[in-house]
Amino acid sequence: MEISGWLIFILLVQVIHGIGTWKLYVKGGRKAWEAFIPVYNGIVLMQIINRPKWWILLLFIPVINLFLFPIIWIETLRTFGKKSTVDMVLGVVTLGFYIAYVNYTKETTYHANRDLTAPNKTMDTLGSLSFAIVVATLVHTYFIQPYTIPTSSLEKSLLVGDFLFVSKFHYGARTPMTPIAAPMVHDTLPVVKVKSYTAKPSLPYFRFPALQKIERNDIVVFNWPADTLFHMYKAADKRYDKPIDKKTNYVKRCTAIPGDNFEIRDGIIFINGKESILPERAKPQYFYLIKSKDASIDNLKEFYQISEGYPLFEIKNEIWDKPELKNELISQYAFEEISRDTLTTAITGQIDQEIYNKLGLMISPNYFYGNLTFEKFEKLKSDSRISFVKRQISKEAEDGIFTDILDGKPSSKNSWNKDNMGPIYIPEAGKTVALNKENLPLYKKVIGEYEGNDLKVNGDEIRINGQIATSFTFKQDYYWMMGDNRHNSLDSRYWGFVPADHIVGKPIFIWMSIDGINDGLKNWSIRWDRLFTTVSGDGQPKSYFQYFLIALAAYFAFDYFRKKKKKKKEENNV
Numbered sequence: 226m227e228i229s230g231w232l233i234f235i236l237l238v239q240v241i242h243g244i245g246t247w248k249l250y251v252k253g254g255r256k257a258w259e260a261f262i263p264v265y266n267g268i269v270l271m272q273i274i275n276r277p278k279w280w281i282l283l284l285f286i287p288v289i290n291l292f293l294f295p296i297i298w299i300e301t302l303r304t305f306g307k308k309s310t311v312d313m314v315l316g317v318v319t320l321g322f323y324i325a326y327v328n329y330t331k332e333t334t335y336h337a338n339r340d341l342t343a344p345n346k347t348m349d350t351l352g353s354l355s356f357a358i359v360v361a362t363l364v365h366t367y368f369i370q371p372y373t374i375p376t377s378s379l380e381k382s383l384l385v386g387d388f389l390f391v392s393k394f395h396y397g398a399r400t401p402m403t404p405i406a407a408p409m410v411h412d413t414l415p416v417v418k419v420k421s422y423t424a425k426p427s428l429p430y431f432r433f434p435a436l437q438k439i440e441r442n443d444i445v446v447f448n449w450p451a452d453t454l455f456h457m458y459k460a461a462d463k464r465y466d467k468p469i470d471k472k473t474n475y476v477k478r479c480t481a482i483p484g485d486n487f488e489i490r491d492g493i494i495f496i497n498g499k500e501s502i503l504p505e506r507a508k509p510q511y512f513y514l515i516k517s518k519d520a521s522i523d524n525l526k527e528f529y530q531i532s533e534g535y536p537l538f539e540i541k542n543e544i545w546d547k548p549e550l551k552n553e554l555i556s557q558y559a560f561e562e563i564s565r566d567t568l569t570t571a572i573t574g575q576i577d578q579e580i581y582n583k584l585g586l587m588i589s590p591n592y593f594y595g596n597l598t599f600e601k602f603e604k605l606k607s608d609s610r611i612s613f614v615k616r617q618i619s620k621e622a623e624d625g626i627f628t629d630i631l632d633g634k635p636s637s638k639n640s641w642n643k644d645n646m647g648p649i650y651i652p653e654a655g656k657t658v659a660l661n662k663e664n665l666p667l668y669k670k671v672i673g674e675y676e677g678n679d680l681k682v683n684g685d686e687i688r689i690n691g692q693i694a695t696s697f698t699f700k701q702d703y704y705w706m707m708g709d710n711r712h713n714s715l716d717s718r719y720w721g722f723v724p725a726d727h728i729v730g731k732p733i734f735i736w737m738s739i740d741g742i743n744d745g746l747k748n749w750s751i752r753w754d755r756l757f758t759t760v761s762g763d764g765q766p767k768s769y770f771q772y773f774l775i776a777l778a779a780y781f782a783f784d785y786f787r788k789k790k791k792k793k794k795e796e797n798n799v
Contacts (some may be wrong), residue, residue, distance in 0.1 A: 226264070231690045234332065234426075236261065236263070238556065239261065239263045242260065242261075242266065243260040244300075244323075244325070244468070245324060245325030246324060246325070247260040247323065247407065248328045249301070249305055249324070249333065249724040250266075250269065250270075250325075251335070251471075252305065252333060252334075252335045253273035254273075254337075255273065257728040264281065265286065267281040268281055270297070270301070273304065274301055274303075274304045275301045275304070275338075275675060276295070276297075280293065283363075284583055285367075285618065287400060287403075287404035288362055288366060288401055288408055288657065289359050289362050289366070289408075290360070290733065291404075291408075292358055292408070294572060295317045298323075298324060299316055299317070300318060301314050301316075301451055302324065303336075303339065303368040304314050304335065304336055305327065305333040305334065305336070306333055306336060306762075307327055307331070318440045326708050330344065331692075338451065344712075347709070349353075356593065359652075361408070362408040362409060365408070365409050367402060368392070368393055368394055369371065369390050369391065370390075370391045370393060370446075370729070370730060370733065371389070371391070371736075372388075372389045373386075373388050373389070373477065373742075374476065376535065377533065377710055378477065378707065378708030378710050378714035379444070379476065379477070379530070379708050379710060380508070381477065381508035381510065381598060382444070382506065382508045382573060382709045383476070383760070384738065384740075384752070384755070386738055386739040386741070387667055387737075387754075387755065388735065388736055388737035388738065389476075389732040389733075389735055389736070390732070390733055390734055390736055391446050391729065391730040391731065391732045392730050392731045392732075392733045393731075394433070394435075395435065395436050395437055395730065395731040396435050396438075396439060396445075396728050396730060396731055397432040397433045397436075397724075398432070398433045398437075399430070399431070399470065399726075399728070400428065400432070400433075401428065401470055402428050402468050402469055403422040403423065403424065403427060403428075403468050403470060404427075404428055404786070405422060406421055406424070407422065410465065411471065411473075411474060412471045412473070417638045421471075422470055422471055424467075425700075426784070427614075430469070432726075433455075437546040437562055438788075439704060439728070439731075440479070440482065440586075441478045441479060441480065441481065441482055441496065441501065442479065442480065442503055442504055442507065443478070443760065443761065444476065444477070444479075444547055444732050444760055445472055445477065445478070445479050445704070445706065445729075445730075446473075446475070446476045446729040446730050446731070446732060447474070447475055447727045447728050448469055448473065448474060448475070448729060449472050449475040449720075450472070450670075450675075450721070450722070450723055450724065450727055451473070452465070453465070453723075454753050460531065469726055469727060472727070476732065477706035477707055477714070477716050477717075478706065478709060479706055479709055480494055480649065480704075480705050480706065481496060481704065482705075483651055483653035483654065483702040483703060483704070484649055484656065485497060485650075485705070486498070486649070487647050487648065487649045487705050488646070488647030488648040488649070489643075489644060489645055489646050489718075491523055491628075491644055491645060492643075492645075492711060493620050494707075495647075504761075505764055505765060506762070506764065506765055506766055507711075509599070509712060510596045510597060510709060510710045510712070510713075511596070511597065511711050511712055512595070512596055512597075512615065512616075512712040512713075513597050513602060513615060514594060514614070514615045514617055515595050515605065515611065515614050516564075516591055516611065516613050516614075517591050517592075517593075517594070517610060517611060518591075518609075518610055518611065518612050519610070520610040520611075522536070522591075523592050525593065525610070525611075526593075527762045529595075529597075529604065529605065531595040531596065533594055533595070533596035533710075533713060534595040535562055535573075535587045535593065535594050536586060536589060536592070536593050536594075537571045537588075537589040537592035537593060537594070538571070538572055538574075538576060538586040539569040539570065539572075540572055540575065540584055540586055540590060540591045541569055541570075541585065541589045542567075542568060544584060544585070545565075545570045545572070556588050557570055558574045558575045559575050560574035560575075561573050563592060566653065571592050573594065587667045594617070596710065596712065602616070617712070618641055618644050619642035619645065619654075620645070621635070621640065621642065622636060622640040622641065622642060623641065623642035623643060625719055626643065626718060626719060627646070627670070627717065627718060627720060627721045628667055628721065629641070630668040634685060642733055643711070643712065643718055643725065644711075649667060649668075651703055651704065651705055651722065652668065652671060652699040652702070653699060653702055653703075654699055654700060654701050654702045655699065656699055657696050657697065657698040657699075658696060658699075659695065659696050660694055660696055660697050661687075661695075662685055665687060666796060667721075670721060670722075671699065671703065671722060672689060672697055675703075675724045676699070676700050678703070679691065686707075699719070700725075701724055701726060702725040703723060703724055703725065703727045704719045704722065704725070704728075705721045706721065706723050707724070723756060729759070731759070732760040732761075733759065734757060734759045734769075735757070735759075736756065736757060737751070738751065738752040738755035738756060739752070740752050753770065755768060756770040757772075757773050
């Protein structure tokens with residue numbers, strides 16, 4: 226719905242409100258016309274029902290207003306003597322239209338000085354619960370949102386099982402685009418696993434002023450532009466076109482900002498031609514081929530705490546050297562030869578149990594792939610039990626790399642892969658790029674999907690909104706997001722730019738961290754050194770949990786002595 230549509234809708238609601246309540250306004254000592262004036266009628270109504278005028282501001286906040294409207298309907302009915310359970314239920318289930326019925330058909334008495342306390346314990350509980358939900362929703366939507374790290378894409382910078390507090394106001398809080406939605410959940414209602422919102426009506430995108438801009442290497446939470454999930458952790462059975470604010474939440478490191486020229490060479494990021502320098506606390510990882518002399522692979526993985534790795538397989542040379550079979554295995558299963566001796570060849574690839582058995586494969590006792598930080602790589606290199614450690618660098622074109630489509634074959638136009646791609650210009654609001662057939666794939670989704678233009682291509686001719694286009698000016702900023710776990714991260718290398726309107730917020734600190742969170746409750750263990758650890762900043766992460774405990778103990782001590790002093794003072798006054 227466009228802004229003009231919303232204005233017409235709001236005006237219509239005001240007219241309906243006036244028609245349905247003007248007699249009650251008169252009973253409350255006001256003029257009939259006051260029921261029809263937008264905003265002003267709300268202020269007057271708050272005076273009539275003896276409630277704070279600032280409640281009107283909450284009525285304009287999406288999602289929160291869903292809880293406040295029923296409260297105002299009930300308070301209005303109670304003010305005019307309709308305070309039975311039936312009256313209140315009818316007021317809510319009819320979406321307030323029961324008030325109009327009372328306005329025209331019932332005798333009412335205005336209770337200007339009525340008791341504002343709840344008539345019974347149930348109503349008191351419901352009132353307290355509603356207020357708590359309103360406050361929690363306000364904080365969750367516009368200030369701080371809890372978030373859990375679900376995958377290893379940022380290992381070892383952020384770990385699976387880290388619970389974060391994400392600031393909405395650092396980059397500017399975004400108002401909800403889905404005003405009719407359940408509070409404090411994302412796209413799915415828990416337990417029942419159904420959609421938590423209605424896509425229509427929708428509100429236009431709006432973001433409050435930011436405290437700071439997104440900078441290179443900031444860790445950012447955003448809505449995944451290429452969302453294909455029904456809900457988090459469940460793959461979609463079809464394409465789901467979700468509203469922006471209900472797309473799956475992702476967290477990655479912003480490796481390039483608007484206006485940057487981005488490039489990856491052999492896994493190293495270059496920005497505007499210069500190598501990008503990560504902050505000290507960032508822990509990028511790559512897969513390394515590791516060959517052991519005689520030590521157990523499992524023992525090495527445990528000793529160096531290698532959390533991700535997979536074995537290599539040995540195949541008899543007489544089988545591997547058959548040309549037809551070899552070509553089939555390489556093309557269909559991405560098999561790759563690593564090394565060989567007189568009898569066997571060490572290979573890796575997409576190996577399932579059927580292929581494993583069919584080819585008579587054996588797990589190589591000496592080789593394995595491990596995900597290592599640079600520090601662990603240096604340690605392994607000097608370990609006498611290790612023959613060699615070599616970082617894996619992709620050289621061949623990879624299927625599904627931006628802008629290629631995952632269709633079983635890599636792009637024929639370039640040889641980009643997860644370790645080598647670019648240069649790519651990151652779009653900046655207000656900047657113009659020349660358009661041609663060669664660079665159009667980079668910005669096709671930006672022009673059509675993200676900025677809502679009608680894009681058509683006929684041969685060498687590019688048309689935007691029916692007009693021949695040789696250039697395009699971007700309406701908003703875009704970012705390039707990547708995981709620190711460079712060989713195990715679904716990020717911008719596969720789905721491209723992240724629009725500014727998809728930005729959710731900035732992780733500020735870890736309030737809880739649980740190792741083994743996906744392995745069942747009995748396997749959980751708290752990582753005490755990560756509690757109350759800041760996410761951003763220079764230097765190594767530092768836990769402030771001890772300071773929190775000291776502050777908490779000080780508060781309880783202060784509260785205890787304050788109450789004791791107050792009690793003693795009251796006893797002396799008796």
